[in-house]
Amino acid sequence: AQSVTQLDSQVPVFEEAPVELRCNYSSSVSVYLFWYVQYPNQGLQLLLKYLSGSTLVKGINGFEAEFNKSQTSFHLRKPSVHISDTAEYFCAVTVRGSYIPTFGRGTSLIVHP
Amino acid sequence: SAVISQKPSRDICQRGTSLTIQCQVDSQVTMMFWYRQQPGQSLTLIATANQxxxxxxxxxxxxxxxxxxxxxxxxSTLTVSNMSPEDSSIYLCSAVGLAVTDTQYFGPGTRLTVL
Known part of the structure; x- marks a missing residue:
């Protein structure tokens, strides 16, 4: 079985500062990796995904993530955050051939003015 | 990507009653799922809805x-039956498309409060 660890439950940051949200996973088979964002009082929106190929993946809203197989990590980064990026961020892993992701517990990104 | 809508968006219900949540996708999808997200928690899969x-x-x-x-x-519909305050959660519908089968797309969720 696979598992996902989001090491930080909360990340406070000032506007225009860079941010990194950490995600590590464990799996004995090949996986797909995802980041979803949940804005207050909304559902989940796909930010980006890694299926194969280039390990640096660019998503919406200026976010990017890098797949590191040796570190089993898929950290999410943004060089300059905005107040509007305040949200809950979920890392998820799907075993190839499965439709059902395993979610991390989420990281709350809080952007201060 | 599939666009998913849910009704109702939120509701406040009395204990012992039932609520049916509807999920509509704008295109045909292979699989549909229902999740529960309790306050401050991650998502928990309830079930796979089979056609x-x-x-x-x-x-x-x-x-x-x-x-x-x-x-x-x-x-798809999900009914929460004989509700108790412990059922207060966000209920999310998701789907995997026919063409793009590697990604789940989510609806906006239904916020349920049980008194």
Whole structure:
């Protein structure tokens, strides 16, 4: 079985500062990796995904993530955050051939003015 | 990507009553799912909604409490039966498309409060 660890439950940051949200996973088979964002009082929106190929993946809203197989990590980064990026961020892993992701517990990104 | 809508968006219910949540996708999809997200928590899969047959429930969830229907490839319902305050959660519908099968897309969620 696979598992996902989001090491930080909360990340406070000032506007225009860079941010990194950490995600590590464990799996004995090949996986797909995802980041979803949940804005207050909304559902989940796909930010980006890694299926194969280039390990640096660019998503919406200026976010990017890098797949590191040796570190089993898929950290999410943004060089300059905005107040509007305040949200809950979920890392998820799907075993190839499965439709059902395993979610991390989420990281709350809080952007201060 | 599939666009998913849910009704109602939120509701406040009395204990002992039932609520049916509807999920509509704008295109045909292979699989549909129902999740629960309790306050401040991550997502927990309730069941896979199978078209034309009984849903497949995850451990800890039973059909009597969470009956699910999926009459066609674009629509599903989840009923939360005999509700108690512990059922207060966000209920999310998700789907995997016919063409793009590697990604789940989510609806906006239904916020349920049980008094």
């Amino acid at each position: 034309g047959s009984e849903a497949t429930y995850e451990s800890g969830f039973v059909i009597d409490k969470f009956p699910i229907s999926r009459p066609n490839l674009t629509f």
